[in-house]
Amino acid sequence: MIVRFFAGKVSVKIKIAIICLIAQFFLVGIALSQPPTDSVIIDTLRTPPPDVTPVMVKSVVAKDNPNDDGRAVIISWDLSVDDHAGGKVTSYKIYRSEKRGGIFAEIGEAPSGSDQMMDNNVTRDEEYYYKVSAINELKEGGKTIWQVSSESDVVGPAKAVAQWFDTRRLNVFVGMIILCGLIIYYINQAKSGKKLFIRKISGLDAVDEAVGRATEMGKKIFFIPGISDVDNVQTIAGLTILGRVAQLAAEYETWIEVPVSRSLVMVTAKEIVKEAYSKAGRPDAFHEDQVHYLTDDQFGYAAGIDGMFVREKPATVFLLGNFYAESLILSETGNSIGAIQIAGTGQPSQLPFFVAACDYTLIGEELFAASAYLSREPKLLGSLKGQDIGKAIILAAILVGSLLETFNIFQLSKFFRVLE
């Protein structure tokens, strides 16, 4: 009869309806035959099969996330014993309430295998209660077929507190104290009259020669302090050298011209050159328009200087400061008019052009050392010495650390780790 029923002419819809009816009886039967548990069945499309409810998680802990400004609570738990490959846990859900017996709202979900979650949507110094629910669910085609869960005990209160010191950054702090301490120590040493040696930097030794050459040829000197503003340390380094160069030029009675691209740099450079002229004992020889503003625009500035180079054919050109793409235009034009060029920048990508097209190049750190080298002022020399001792420590660390790591004795590198 059953066979006939399925093969017969009864409409398809009725067949499906009858099948569904029978299936429903089956499912209800399964559901009723289950032993009662503390599981909560949410949003079930179908009744779950028996014995799928996971064991609840234990030792839930909610505590303040350390080393922050009080914006997160970390909730951690021991994995449910059913959480293993092929186990009965598919994910964990975390619930939060402001009262122990209050209404708990879901704040996040973590995949199975994870034993902690960060709640970063909290108000500082506010108390919260948490519970974690182990979930087992079956999904097909993005739809939940069934879902069962078991909840942990409520824990709390936990609150997010702000800390006064980020302990993860202790190593940076110590390192910085050492480096800055060394620099300050040697500055004081130098102030108290201790002689400090500084090696030859050929680019800087050439400054006198370069200024002298311009004097002999009766031509101008150009000083280009780069295109950055005074808030850039490189610009400041360049301007310090300008003081020295301008003084030399004043002594040799040679015209020095400083075209700049920032109004603040213009004001600063003007005062520096003025000061240099009075130091050289020729304050009346200073002209306001020796330092002049061209334009803020990078290429406008480069094009303007190019024009001046070609027209006035200076004997000596200084390019000291922060340079970008214009370094090539400037140094190539300077080279083509046959000027002695002394260049320096901390921009690694622009240094090749200077090295190739200029007579002397201050590479990276040498630019920052220049002010000390030229002025021989004890304070500056002292800071340079401090910097060098810092470097020596780094070198020692590299040497010792590499060997230790190679022979797997000790990982020195972890003292330098900043990545979280």
Place this chain on the structure above:
Amino acid sequence: MKRDMLIYSAILIIALLLYFAVPKPIAFSPTVSYIVIVLIAVALIYIFIRTIQGKYVGRRIVFLFVGIAVVLPFFMTVTQPIRLSPEVKMVYDAIMKLKPGSKVLASFDYDPPSAPELQPMAETFFRLCIERDLKVIIMGLWPQGPQQAEMALRKTMTFPEAASKNYKYGVDYVNLGFQTGNEFVIQRMGSDFKSMFPNDYYGTPYDSLPLVRNVKNFSNIDYSFNLSAGYPGTVEWVQVAVDRYGLQMGTGNTAVQATSMYPYLRAGQLIGLLGGLNGAAEFEKACNKLGKGTKFMVSQSFSHVIVIAFIIIGNAAFFLGEKKKREKE
């Protein structure tokens, strides 16, 4: 002045002719292409001989050669194999590893002058993200960045496979726009995106964008991709977002900047690097989405060969000149 005007009119006439009269597009057959290459080579040899004789050619001749080396390959039908470098593969793998629905932060830190290098990367990146169903959050530390992103997206949507995905604004991607403050912006995003971008590019409040409503800071971001042409750019992202907040980041850089990124790459602070047009072409190859990067590589090859040739010529002349000088003495 009169001569200038004559030249200008000539240029105008040529432009009009090319615009209206010439059949387009122009494409050389392989034979013609090879003949052109041989002609360029012969001309270079001629310059070489002249230079050795001590007669340096003028700047303009050098300029002309560069122009030719860049333009002619556009019309040639020459193909060249592209090899994938590991740093490009890293970007591709990192994106492929993300689950559909993951949130990707894309910072556009460049302006139109750098677009030839970075725009192809942006387009391929969007195409890959759309294909992988990733949610993209766009922003910019350069004012023109978000505009470049819009342009790249418009271009991406012209590809049928991307258009069919029906990407929705606000749900699948958002453009938060530009914010001034350089590295400070990144620093503050570390605690709260919304404080830096109260409104998106179109003025919609942050909270009414479903995609970012629950994105508080970097901890909600699965991967980040940065296209950078200078300051502020990758270096600042590494120093602040990666080092302090542990953001996972890959980057596309102009070739000039790319060299300084290698230490960060080796240090694991960067997960992948696309360097310059070559990086863009390789990325296109990795994603199997050929675009402008691949097309431009022919011109790139030619121009490199020309520069190398000029270095060799210049140096050969220099050494022969030195030798002569010494013989005289």
Place this chain on the structure above:
Amino acid sequence: MRREIPLIITAVVGIFFVLQYFIPHPPFNQLNGWFSDWFSIIGACAIWLGALNLIRISADKIYRRREDWGYAIIIIISFLLITIIGFWEGNAFRDSGTGFDWLYRFIYTPLSATMFALLAFFVASASYRAFRARNLEATLLLLAAFFVMLGRVPVGDALAGIFHVPESILPSSIATWIMNFINTAGQRAILIGIALGIVSTSLRIILGIERSYLGGE
């Protein structure tokens, strides 16, 4: 006083910015955000100085009928044109379809991009005239440049392929090797060196030893 107050400001602000890195507790976390806002506002004000300076210089040129004063008129007109349109169109000035966007796409973009592209020509001319293997250092520089330039374009490997060069010494392999190892080492040394220089200079600024930015010695 004119000297001391700026020095005190620098020292206090400088020390603060060092400390905020280590202190997550308010108000340090908050003040940091304030500072960055102030920074942006100061920048926006400073550009008035530049713009006024540009107008003043151009107007001066026109007034005195200096050489090429006609171009100064163009500078002022184009500046005013984009400024007026930009202000007229309000906060949405950047949306596509606005006049500002048109000026940006069809005038600003081609101009700045072409300016940058000119460098391609200059780099070739510099290669021809300036880059000489004068000594061992310069030779190393040029050799590395040679391999990187060849190795970073497909034609390098194709050319080497003609001579059946083994894979490990193809230009692209050499370029990758240089980039990954020697370049990393060199960049690292430069980076560490510059960082030391910057730390020391910044410290001198905070301590008030380096005060050239205030003008004078």
Place this chain on the structure above:
Amino acid sequence: MQIFGLWVAAFFTLGIISFLYKDNPWYKVCESIFVGISAGYWFVTLFWDNIYSLFYLGVAERGNYSLYVGAVLGLMMLLRLIPQIGWISRWPLAFVVGATAGLYIINYFASNIMVQVENTLTPLFADAFNQPTFSASVYNSIGNIVVAVGTFTGLVYFFFSKEHKGFMGGMAKIGIWTIMITFGASFGYTVMSRMSLLIGRMDFIFGDWLQLIK
């Protein structure tokens, strides 16, 4: 409007390129427009983004009154226009310099010194064992040694308080070689970058504008 725009863009592109032949009126027109437009562009952008969106909306809509401090500092900057009290503008300048100095100390120390040193400290031969082939192991080991030696000697080159003589001088020599090769690599990449930009412009002329390329 689009086609007109393309012609305008082409006019400016060719105008700038004309400089390669010589300085001429066309180029000068383009240059002047560039100076005016770029100054105006930044002027307008910073006004709307910083003064309007950040400051005005910040105060008016979000009640962030701390922004007034920034406004005061900004106005002090503008006092430079009045020579008598221009010295006040040194205050915001001091603020900016101080803030960058503080920030630079931290950022450069943490990212450029700590992290770079950390990464130099790797086992020289460790990844030799987990490479698929023997040659790959050799390749990586040699690479690691090159990085360690290169970084070390490069830093020795920057040593200022010792004469570069004898052993020290030898190391500094190796250091400067490393740095020079680095510069060469940088140079190569820069050439690549500049050429790409030119390709982009030429693609605009022959592709977008004249449409001669497929």
